[in-house]
Amino acid sequence: MNSQSSDKPFIFNEKIDIQCINDLYGDDYVYIEEVFGTVLTEYKMLAENITSSYTSQNIPALKSAVHKIKPIFGFVGLTIIQQQCQDFEDLCQGASSFDLLANDFNELNDNLIKSKSLIEEEKRKLELFNRQHA
Numbered sequence: 001m002n003s004q005s006s007d008k009p010f011i012f013n014e015k016i017d018i019q020c021i022n023d024l025y026g027d028d029y030v031y032i033e034e035v036f037g038t039v040l041t042e043y044k045m046l047a048e049n050i051t052s053s054y055t056s057q058n059i060p061a062l063k064s065a066v067h068k069i070k071p072i073f074g075f076v077g078l079t080i081i082q083q084q085c086q087d088f089e090d091l092c093q094g095a096s097s098f099d100l101l102a103n104d105f106n107e108l109n110d111n112l113i114k115s116k117s118l119i120e121e122e123k124r125k126l127e128l129f130n131r132q133h134a
Helices: 018-025 029-055 059-075 079-094 098-132
Strands: none
Touching: 018 029, 029 059, 029 098, 059 079, 059 098, 079 098
16 A cells, blocks of 8 residues: 555545545555556446447346446446446346336446546546656
């Protein structure tokens, strides 16, 4: 862990659950930067699986794809999106028709795209912060 008690702490975006980040990583901002980078590396494939499952209208595959992306949001403190993924999984479980999922999927997909941009921005900010405090 970094001990930078005299330095200002990194200020995360308000959408990030700071308590979650602190519980997982403390103030090890170098490691947090690495985690954000790993999440971004994994994100593309996971998101493509969601899109292809939705396009093929395969509810079990879509549920599985959303289940697989869900944990990465916990790693970066986006617990609201993580919960939205869980809610969508639950919706898929009870869906009798693919058409019933469309509105919820569009909302989730929009939030997934916004979340990726947020993770990218936070990673850039962490890189700058860590360079300044090296």
